[in-house]
Each structure stands twice: as C-alpha cells, then as structure tokens.
Amino acid sequence: MSLSKQHEIHTRRFSRNLGLGLTLAALVAIFFGMTVVKVTRGDYQMQPSEVQNGN
Template structure:
C-alpha cells in the first residue's frame, strides 16, 4: 500500500510511453516480417552476370 497518491501526471506519462512503445514494437514487427518475406523469396540474391566477349 502506497503512502502517497500517485500524481495524475505519472498516469498520463505512462499512457504516452505505452503508446510509443507499442508503435515502436509494431514498426519493428513490420520490418521483420518484410525482411523475412524478402529473404525466403530469394529477392536478395544477385542475378548471375552475363559473360561479355572481349570488351
């Protein structure tokens, strides 16, 4: 049991920090998902270069 009541500023700050943290986690999840799709499809591999004759 707390001896002093928490100030309302702390509640608003906690809510804002929670929102920013959730937004950051969503952004990381989107980037991770995009990376996994790109890697599993093989888009990251370079195409074999064509052989050039005598340039």
C-alpha cells in the same frame, strides 16, 4: 511511510510511454516481417563482388 496516490502527470506519462512503446514494437515487427518475406522469397541476392570476396 506509505506511498501516496500517483499524481495525474504520472498516469498521463505512463499512457504516452505505453503508446510509444507499442508503436515502436509494431514498427520493428513490420520491418522484421518484411525482411523475412524478402529473404524467403529469394529477392535478396548477393552481388558478384560479394560472392568473390566471401562476404
């Protein structure tokens, strides 16, 4: 039995899912980039209590 043409709902749902996926990927990339910049600039410093405990 051959597959029939996709219904319009499936096409719209795919485009919505693709847009949401790209938005989430962009958000993850922004957060990752901000973290990398913050760590490489040296803005992140451990608190004295974390240094003593070895965390």
